[in-house]
Amino acid sequence: GNYTGPLRPQVHYSPPTGFMNDPNGMFYHNGVFHLYYQYNPTGLGPGNQHWGHATSKDGYTWENQAIALFPPNQRVFVYSGSAVVDVNNTSGFFPDQDNGVVVVFTFANYNEDGSTGPQTQAIAYSHDEGYTFQYYDGNPVINSTSSQFRDPKVIRYGDHWAMVVAYSQEFVVAIYTSPDLKEWTWASNFTNHGLLGAQYECPNIVKMPVRDRNGAVVDEKYVLTISLQPGAPLGGSVTEYFIGDFNGTHFTTVDAATRLTDFAKDNYAAQFFYGVEGNPINMGWASNWQYTGLVPTGNNEGWRSAMTLPRVNYLTKSAPRIGWTMVDEIYDPKSIMSVSPLKAVTDMGNGNVTVDYSDVESHALYIEANVTGLDVTKTSGLTTLNLTFTSAASGESLRSGFYFGGDSTFFVDRGQLRGFDNVYFTDKFSIADVYYDNPKAASWSIKAVIDRSMYEVFVGGGRHAGTVLLYPTQPLTVVDVAARDMPAGAQVSVAVWALNSTWA
Ligand code: FRU
Numbered sequence: 001g002n003y004t005g006p007l008r009p010q011v012h013y014s015p016p017t018g019f020m021n022d023p024n025g026m027f028y029h030n031g032v033f034h035l036y037y038q039y040n041p042t043g044l045g046p047g048n049q050h051w052g053h054a055t056s057k058d059g060y061t062w063e064n065q066a067i068a069l070f071p072p073n074q075r076v077f078v079y080s081g082s083a084v085v086d087v088n089n090t091s092g093f094f095p096d097q098d099n100g101v102v103v104v105f106t107f108a109n110y111n112e113d114g115s116t117g118p119q120t121q122a123i124a125y126s127h128d129e130g131y132t133f134q135y136y137d138g139n140p141v142i143n144s145t146s147s148q149f150r151d152p153k154v155i156r157y158g159d160h161w162a163m164v165v166a167y168s169q170e171f172v173v174a175i176y177t178s179p180d181l182k183e184w185t186w187a188s189n190f191t192n193h194g195l196l197g198a199q200y201e202c203p204n205i206v207k208m209p210v211r212d213r214n215g216a217v218v219d220e221k222y223v224l225t226i227s228l229q230p231g232a233p234l235g236g237s238v239t240e241y242f243i244g245d246f247n248g249t250h251f252t253t254v255d256a257a258t259r260l261t262d263f264a265k266d267n268y269a270a271q272f273f274y275g276v277e278g279n280p281i282n283m284g285w286a287s288n289w290q291y292t293g294l295v296p297t298g299n300n301e302g303w304r305s306a307m308t309l310p311r312v313n314y315l316t317k318s319a320p321r322i323g324w325t326m327v328d329e330i331y332d333p334k335s336i337m338s339v340s341p342l343k344a345v346t347d348m349g350n351g352n353v354t355v356d357y358s359d360v361e362s363h364a365l366y367i368e369a370n371v372t373g374l375d376v377t378k379t380s381g382l383t384t385l386n387l388t389f390t391s392a393a394s395g396e397s398l399r400s401g402f403y404f405g406g407d408s409t410f411f412v413d414r415g416q417l418r419g420f421d422n423v424y425f426t427d428k429f430s431i432a433d434v435y436y437d438n439p440k441a442a443s444w445s446i447k448a449v450i451d452r453s454m455y456e457v458f459v460g461g462g463r464h465a466g467t468v469l470l471y472p473t474q475p476l477t478v479v480d481v482a483a484r485d486m487p488a489g490a491q492v493s494v495a496v497w498a499l500n501s502t503w504a
Helices: 297-301
Strands: 018-029 032-040 050-056 062-069 076-085 101-110 116-126 149-157 160-167 172-178 185-191 200-211 217-228 238-246 251-253 268-272 281-286 311-319 323-330 341-345 352-356 364-372 383-390 397-404 409-413 431-435 444-451 454-459 464-469 478-484 491-498
Touching: 018 050, 018 101, 018 268, 018 281, 032 062, 032 076, 032 281, 062 101, 116 149, 149 200, 160 200, 172 200, 200 238, 200 268, 217 268, 217 311, 238 268, 238 323, 281 464, 323 454, 341 352, 352 491, 364 383, 364 478, 383 444, 397 444, 397 454, 409 454, 409 464, 431 464, 478 491
Parallel strands: 018 076, 076 149, 200 311
Antiparallel strands: 018 032, 032 050, 050 062, 076 101, 101 116, 101 149, 149 160, 160 172, 172 185, 200 217, 217 238, 238 251, 268 281, 281 311, 311 323, 341 491, 352 478, 364 444, 364 491, 383 397, 383 478, 397 409, 409 431, 444 454, 454 464
C-alpha cells in the first residue's frame, strides 16, 4: 500500500488498497491487537467480502497482514463476525495448544441469479494465533432460511460461550449459547429497542466497569451496542448502546434510554476486542453508509475507509442530565510517540493560540485544551472556545468549538471544505453537535486528533466522542484556538503536538 496520499490518515488504520468496512474478529493476545475487517480487495465499494487483517502493539502503529478469510466460492461471501481465544480447547480444534483462535462470522449466500440467499453463521480456526485459518467442515454452525441474519459477536460468560447476532430486519438481537463454539442453542431475544432504522447490524455485548469520580471501580454492568442504518438522526448509519445486566442468557436494561456511541456521523459497527481485561477497548469503522462509496480517497488514492483510534471505555453515573454515560478515552498519542509539544500555553486569556504546522510531514496533530473557572450562573452572552483548522493554500476551514452557558454545546462543522462536492457535506448535516449532559460544569476539556482526512474529538473527559471525516482540496496547515468572553478567573490552557506518521 501507498500511504503517502494527502488524504491518507497517518496514525489511523486504513487498508493498503480497496474498500474496507466493519472491524471484525478483534482480539488481543500476547501483547498484540488483531484487527480483521470487511474487505473488498478488488473494488472501491462493498462487494466480494473477505476478511483483511492487521496487527498492532500500540494501537497507532499497524502492520498489514495477509488476507485471513477468502470467500469459499463465488456465491458465498464472508460477512462480519468476531473472534475468541479458545484457551481451554472447548472446541476440540486445539489439542496441543492454549492459544487457538476461533472466528465466528456470517456466510452471506447469493443465488445463481444474484439475488440474496440465506445468511448463516459459520466458524474457522487458526493454529498460528490468527494469521491463517481453516473453515470448519461442519459449517454452518447456525443454519437459517433468513436472508437477514448476521454479525455474530461471541464472548465468554462463566462456563459457556454467548453470542449476540442480529435478525436485522426484524429488529431482533438474538442471544445464543454454546459449550464448544460448534453447537449453538437459542436463549433469548432483545427486540425493538431504541432507534430501529431500516435494520439492526453488528451487535456487541461487553462487560464494563462502572467508575466513580476518582476512577475507582464501584460496579460492573454490561453494554449492548447495536448499529443501525439507514435511519440515524444525522442521516445514514449510527451506533446506539444500552446499559444493563447480563446473566449469560438474557440482557435487561437499567433504564429506557437510547444513547449514541458518537455524536458525529462517522463511527459505525465498532467492535470490542476479545481478551482485554479491565476497561474494554473498541474500534469502529470511521465512515457512514450514506456516502462511503463516494468519498474522494477512492478515485484519488485507491482506498476507502479508515478505522477510529482504539477507544478505552468505562461507565459513569455522575452526569445529571442523562445519568449513565459510556466514557471513551484514547491511548495518549503524545506519550506513545514520545513527542514534545510544538506549542504549549497555560493561560491564554481571551486570546488566540495559532500554530502553523505546514512543516509537519504527517499533517497529523494531537491537541489538548482545558478551561476552568467558567461562570456557571451566566445565562446570556457567549463564552466560546473555538478550534479551527485552515488550509493556508485554499482558505478552507474545519471549525469546531464550545459554546458555554445556557444549553452548552460542542460542535464540529465540515461544511466549508470543498474536496468532496456532495450534498451530504454541504447541507445542514455538515454540522454535528452535542449538548453537554452537565451544562453547568465549570471546567471542560478536549482532546483531539486531526489526521489529514479525519478528526476525532473527546470532549469533557471522553463523555462525548465525535468522529468526523473531512475532505479539503488542499491540506489543512494552520490550527487556531480562540477563547472569547471568558469570565474573570477563567483559565484556558492549550497544547499542540505533532504526531509522527506510523506508516512512514
Ligand atoms: C454492516 C454490514 C454488516 C455485514 C457487513 C457486510 O456495515 O452491513 O451487517 O455483515 O456490513 O460487509
